[in-house]
Amino acid sequence: MSRLTRWLNMHCKELNLDGMLKDEARSQMLSMGMSNESIEDYANTLKVKYDYLKHLDETDPEPWINYTAYDFFTEQEKQQFNVDGSLKPEYVKYVHSIGISAKSLAEMERRKKIEVDNYNQLSARYAEQGINFGEQQMQAIISNNKTYLQRRKQMEIDLRNFEDVDTLPFEPETRY
Template sequence: MSRIKRWINMNKKEFNPDGTLKDEARNQMLSRGMNSGAIDSYARRLKEEYDQWKHLDETSPEPWTVYTAYDFFTPSEKRQFNPDGSLKPEYIQSALKMGISEGWLEEMKRRKGIDIDNYNKVSAKKAEQGINFGEQKMNALIGGSRTYVQRRKLMEEDLRNFEDADSLPFDKDTSY
């Protein structure tokens, strides 16, 4: 969603939604022996960062690709279900001919509806925090489908960029 929502979410313990330092946070810092000037400097730097992120949101908003639960259905599920979780009429006919009971078809529909509702709830909750849940989920699927050679090339690039060893797909001391 927006950079500023992410900023607010990251800093909500110490800062107000308008980017100013909370009085409680200032008092806690003073009680820990921090210098008032250092606190003011910290508050000013983060307020400047807040203003910069807010300006970027207003002038150059980040793209927000909207994914639905249907985007994460398997190919088989896409043959069976409509995007709203109802069963496709042609699938129902085929399933009944194969001897699948109407009760089981209703159960399939009910379960898929629950999956869709859960996806929508999580997606909405994450959007409030400025997180694109669908995009994260899609990136995880794409990342998981990369080949060994692709992951190795990305790791080589990560090593050149001095990424943390914990974030690498392989042990950096292993010869690949």
């Protein structure tokens, strides 16, 4: 997502897509007692910020990493499936040898292909709006991992402080 798109999303109730103050926002400010001069000053400040971010996006765009659904597969799924969600031939051969039915494999493949198609559709829809869906998903995963590590560290502190085991976020045996 570009800097400008993120900023416009934050100000979507008061700004048009060209960075100009919406008439409804202007009317609301007047009804709250703001003077025309204050409103114009505010509108000009927002327009200057809009122009700056637009220029920045044009001259120094943020990198757009094209994540695929495959980037979100687990390591096990990467061993089982191709990028398009189809099963890898070597995996099919292996699971046939241990007695998994062809019907079960077909269902696994069908579900994974639907998952990949859904990801691709969402990614395309978001890209039309200037939003990098894959990057949002990746940032959410990174954030969750950081939160987990912070909770684990806090749990170790709580154990040293003899906190009640019932208040811990994890079972003590699973913290390592």
